[in-house]
Amino acid sequence: MAPTIDAKVSAVHDLPTPEPESPLRQRKPYRFSTLCATVENPELKDQYGSSSVPIYQSATFKGVGNVFDYSRSGNPTRSHLEHHIAKISSANHAMSVASGMAALDVILRLLKPGDEVIAGDDLYGGTNRLLSYIQTHGGVIVHHVDTTDPASVLPFINPTSTRMVLLESPTNPLLKIVDLAAISKDVKERAPNALVVVDNTMMSPYLQRPLEHGADIVYDSATKYLSGHHDLMAGVITCNRDDLHQQMAFTINAVGNALAPNDCFLLLRGTKTLALRMDRQQTSSQLVAAYLHNLGFTTHYPGLPNHPNRQVHARISSGNGAVLSFETGNKELSERIVGGTRLWGISVSFGCVNSLISMPCVMSHASIDAATRAARGLPEDLIRLCVGIEDPVDLIDDLEHALIDAGAITFNPQLNNYARVLPPTLEQAVQKLGLYDPRQDAQEWFVSAPGKVILFGEHAVVHGVPAIAASIDLRCYGLATPRDDAKLSVHFADIDNFYHEWDIEELPWHAGIPLAAGEEHPELLDQALVDAINMGPLRHISDLAKHAKIAALAVLYIYIQVGRNKRPAVNLATRATLPVGAGLGSSASFSTCIASSLLLINQDITLPPPSANSDDALHVHQGRKFIPQSIAQRVNKWAFVSEKILHGTPSGIDNSVAVFGGALVYTKTPTSVEMEPIQSFKSLKFLLTNSKVPRDTKQLVAAVGALKAREPQHVDALFNAIRNISEEARRALADAELSRVELLAALSRIQLLIDQNHQHLIALGVSHPSLEAIRSTAAAEPFKLSTKLTGAGGGGCAVTLLPDEFQPESLLDLTGQLEIQQFVPYTVAVGGSGLGILSPYAAPNLTETKSTIVSDQMTPPETPGFMSFDTLMRIAFEKQSTDSLPRWADSLGHWLYV
Numbered sequence: 001m002a003p004t005i006d007a008k009v010s011a012v013h014d015l016p017t018p019e020p021e022s023p024l025r026q027r028k029p030y031r032f033s034t035l036c037a038t039v040e041n042p043e044l045k046d047q048y049g050s051s052s053v054p055i056y057q058s059a060t061f062k063g064v065g066n067v068f069d070y071s072r073s074g075n076p077t078r079s080h081l082e083h084h085i086a087k088i089s090s091a092n093h094a095m096s097v098a099s100g101m102a103a104l105d106v107i108l109r110l111l112k113p114g115d116e117v118i119a120g121d122d123l124y125g126g127t128n129r130l131l132s133y134i135q136t137h138g139g140v141i142v143h144h145v146d147t148t149d150p151a152s153v154l155p156f157i158n159p160t161s162t163r164m165v166l167l168e169s170p171t172n173p174l175l176k177i178v179d180l181a182a183i184s185k186d187v188k189e190r191a192p193n194a195l196v197v198v199d200n201t202m203m204s205p206y207l208q209r210p211l212e213h214g215a216d217i218v219y220d221s222a223t224k225y226l227s228g229h230h231d232l233m234a235g236v237i238t239c240n241r242d243d244l245h246q247q248m249a250f251t252i253n254a255v256g257n258a259l260a261p262n263d264c265f266l267l268l269r270g271t272k273t274l275a276l277r278m279d280r281q282q283t284s285s286q287l288v289a290a291y292l293h294n295l296g297f298t299t300h301y302p303g304l305p306n307h308p309n310r311q312v313h314a315r316i317s318s319g320n321g322a323v324l325s326f327e328t329g330n331k332e333l334s335e336r337i338v339g340g341t342r343l344w345g346i347s348v349s350f351g352c353v354n355s356l357i358s359m360p361c362v363m364s365h366a367s368i369d370a371a372t373r374a375a376r377g378l379p380e381d382l383i384r385l386c387v388g389i390e391d392p393v394d395l396i397d398d399l400e401h402a403l404i405d406a407g408a409i410t411f412n413p414q415l416n417n418y419a420r421v422l423p424p425t426l427e428q429a430v431q432k433l434g435l436y437d438p439r440q441d442a443q444e445w446f447v448s449a450p451g452k453v454i455l456f457g458e459h460a461v462v463h464g465v466p467a468i469a470a471s472i473d474l475r476c477y478g479l480a481t482p483r484d485d486a487k488l489s490v491h492f493a494d495i496d497n498f499y500h501e502w503d504i505e506e507l508p509w510h511a512g513i514p515l516a517a518g519e520e521h522p523e524l525l526d527q528a529l530v531d532a533i534n535m536g537p538l539r540h541i542s543d544l545a546k547h548a549k550i551a552a553l554a555v556l557y558i559y560i561q562v563g564r565n566k567r568p569a570v571n572l573a574t575r576a577t578l579p580v581g582a583g584l585g586s587s588a589s590f591s592t593c594i595a596s597s598l599l600l601i602n603q604d605i606t607l608p609p610p611s612a613n614s615d616d617a618l619h620v621h622q623g624r625k626f627i628p629q630s631i632a633q634r635v636n637k638w639a640f641v642s643e644k645i646l647h648g649t650p651s652g653i654d655n656s657v658a659v660f661g662g663a664l665v666y667t668k669t670p671t672s673v674e675m676e677p678i679q680s681f682k683s684l685k686f687l688l689t690n691s692k693v694p695r696d697t698k699q700l701v702a703a704v705g706a707l708k709a710r711e712p713q714h715v716d717a718l719f720n721a722i723r724n725i726s727e728e729a730r731r732a733l734a735d736a737e738l739s740r741v742e743l744l745a746a747l748s749r750i751q752l753l754i755d756q757n758h759q760h761l762i763a764l765g766v767s768h769p770s771l772e773a774i775r776s777t778a779a780a781e782p783f784k785l786s787t788k789l790t791g792a793g794g795g796g797c798a799v800t801l802l803p804d805e806f807q808p809e810s811l812l813d814l815t816g817q818l819e820i821q822q823f824v825p826y827t828v829a830v831g832g833s834g835l836g837i838l839s840p841y842a843a844p845n846l847t848e849t850k851s852t853i854v855s856d857q858m859t860p861p862e863t864p865g866f867m868s869f870d871t872l873m874r875i876a877f878e879k880q881s882t883d884s885l886p887r888w889a890d891s892l893g894h895w896l897y898v
């Protein structure tokens with residue numbers, strides 16, 4: 001029987017795009033998951049219209065000259081399957097055989113004695129075994145080379161004798177990336193008759209279609225992802241060339257290793273859910289890989305930021321797949337881990353809906369002798385994980401149990417999390433270097449800083465008068481994630497969701513005066529650089545988006561000043577839980593976030609090792625103090641630079657509170673800055689009410705300056721009065737030893753000072769009718785509370801002191817009355833932590849939060865699988881509701897504070 005039957009029916013493999021509904025509304029070609037789910041072959045219509053392809057469990061077919069006569073040569077169920085595989089592989093032809101190795105065997109039978117084969121050096125053991133066999137029995141010469149470097153293939157390409165180049169990317173089990181496109185091109189140029197053959201099992205046609213990158217033949221062990229359930233063995237071969245198809249179909253018919261009807265049915269059924277399974281499996285793989293990587297294990301997975309040739313992989317595929325491997329440093333330890341898991345089945349193979357764990361050197365790759373394994377850099381302790389569709393939370397829990405039981409990780413109280421137990425030699429080396437940073441190469445930084453309330457002395461503080469301020473428990477968060485291209489981007493979710501990106505090389509690097517690495521920024525802004533940024537990268541941004549534009553100016557200015565040498569590609573996203581532009585210090589908390597993340601990204605500041613003594617941390621407030629004062633001061637300097645960009649001539653009080661947290665008396669003279677912590681501030685309760693009247697700090701500060709220039713005596717007298725108020729409040733608040741009676745007396749005095757300070761601010765011209773309305777509501781019976789504007793005024797917020805005896809029902813009544821007038825009241829806690837940085841030492845606490853991250857990226861973008869941990873973080877960050885943001889951030893791991 002001529003082997004053309006399958007060819008005839010599989011040549012038509014498209015699922016035709018439906019007719020346009022109207023000339024204006026074109027139908028788009030179906031996407032991959034639609035193609036997978038839709039098994040349709042117009043050439044082989046079922047006589048009963050069955051929705052599922054029937055199993056033609058028949059060895060023979062009656063009659064002469066019909067399409068089918070003998071199942072070794074052709075079978076309707078198999079034809080359906082092959083048509084479907086060709087369709088989802090964008091191939092002209094597909095063939096299905098008894099296993100992945102049978103597929104390779106069919107392909108290798110294209111070779112003749114004397115032919116040369118170039119193959120990788122990180123191959124599946126079975127592939128290796130078959131290649132050795134044809135080498136000894138078929139007179140074929142096989143060269144194993146490091147195909148991860150296209151240049152190392154070149155010397156082996158012989159124009160006449162090289163007949164086949166066998167590639168796989170990523171490789172199994174080290175996930176090394178091979179540039180299929182570059183090598184295919186090199187081979188075609190130098191040895192036009194050579195065939196490029198790709199084992200695509202790790203990726204499946206969903207994530208990678210090598211025929212589109214110049215390969216001649218692609219094969220898959222369909223036992224893996226294509227079928228997905230480990231309930232059958234199968235191999236598929238695809239190609240576009242008719243002659244190759246004919247030769248291989250001849251072999252299949254001659255040998256009789258075509259896939260049996262029952263298995264064809266099962267495989268066809270499995271392929272319908274390929275995309276669905278793979279999406280889930282690789283999303284979970286990303287979480288598992290990040291978990292292991294963050295614990296400090298050498299982890300091989302293309303989704304990790306440090307994976308070699310990651311960009312090549314991104315170019316030739318659309319996802320990272322669901323196989324990963326990691327090293328423990330000790331073979332016995334690895335054996336204990338593998339033996340200790342319950343959910344992860346110890347098994348060879350991969351691609352199943354159930355998760356599997358194995359040690360390649362003793363299992364799938366055991367047929368390669370130990371010396372060859374060593375020569376090819378295959379670590380004996382390597383553990384391979386094949387991630388299934390179970391809940392990733394359970395998978396990581398199970399793995400974590402096995403890691404703990406095996407003694408691979410242990411609880412580190414300093415990190416408040418689990419960390420890898422380093423093998424003794426490695427531990428010594430690390431200690432010697434004074435380093436302990438398992439995520440040194442991690443590039444994402446998550447930071448946060450609080451807003452503030454100024455209780456006394458705003459505006460006057462700009463002119464040297466002491467002011468009293470405290471942090472509030474509303475914060476701005478900043479997430480810096482690396483980008484794969486040469487771009488810098490910002491995303492300000494709170495400023496009309498502003499997003500913009502710039503080519504890094506097109507930024508005005510030559511403008512202004514460069515600062516040396518680590519050098520402090522001078523007092524004045526570099527106006528030439530400001531102008532160059534405004535005329536260059538910000539030129540096309542409309543002044544209608546002026547708030548975002550000036551925030552972007554601050555980012556670009558700091559980025560250029562501190563990043564001249566490194567120029568990292570990064571996305572900077574910010575989100576605040578405090579109202580922007582309401583006088584609660586959103587700009588300072590924003591400035592602190594951008595300054596700290598840009599300094600961290602550029603390694604201008606580096607955190608000390610976790611074991612370091614944190615005695616030098618500034619003790620102004622409760623909370624976990626880890627970030628040393630030297631780092632806090634440097635961040636504060638750059639946050640102040642950002643504040644100057646946003647506000648002209650700010651005093652620096654807002655950014656100091658954002659960085660150092662707590663409560664403090666702040667005095668700035670032209671030559672010095674003094675900050676004195678106030679300990680007992682925390683016992684006070686405040687109500688902050690947002691008038692929702694927008695105002696501009698820059699303009700208000702400038703207006704007070706202008707008034708002072710016009711009427712110096714009048715304004716100086718006001719400033720002096722405010723100075724007295726601040727001094728008196730300092731005395732009343734600074735004494736932590738006050739008795740209850742004394743405190744009550746101090747509080748009633750403070751209420752008076754609040755009222756007086758507000759009157760002076762009215763005199764400075766910075767109040768607003770809305771603020772007066774809030775004041776009179778709180779001052780009226782039955783509340784009788786003292787209120788003043790806080791911050792720049794002109795709208796924004798008012799602050800009301802809530803005495804201890806003020807009852808919750810009265811507070812409810814008051815907030816209700818304020819809300820009726822369309823104001824927004826917040827009850828805030830004051831005096832909490834300043835700058836926070838999500839610890840880079842401890843693994844993000846994925847056990848509790850990974851499900852949040854996963855569910856947050858349920859509507860994936862175009863290339864669903866291709867999501868790094870950074871991307872997952874970014875999407876999850878951007879999707880949190882404002883209310884859930886602090887809880888989510890806390891759940892990610894361990895925060896380090898100033």
Ligand SMILES: Nc1ncnc2c1ncn2[C@@H]1O[C@H](COP(=O)(O)OP(=O)(O)O)[C@@H](O)[C@H]1O
Pocket residue numbers: 476492493494495546547548550551574575576579580581582583584585586587588590646695696697698791792
């Ligand atoms: N989360 C944020 N993202 C981007 N820019 C911000 C953010 N928060 C504040 N800003 C910048 O700071 C400005 C607000 O500063 P300002 O008027 O002084 O208000 P506040 O009193 O809240 O600090 C915004 O217009 C914007 O330029």
Ligand SMILES: C[C@@](O)(CCOP(=O)(O)O)CC(=O)O
Pocket residue numbers: 454457458459460461462582583584585586587649650651652653654697701790791792793796
């Ligand atoms: C008005 C001022 O005293 C405080 C800043 O207030 P605001 O947070 O921008 O509303 C200015 C300054 O101290 O920089």
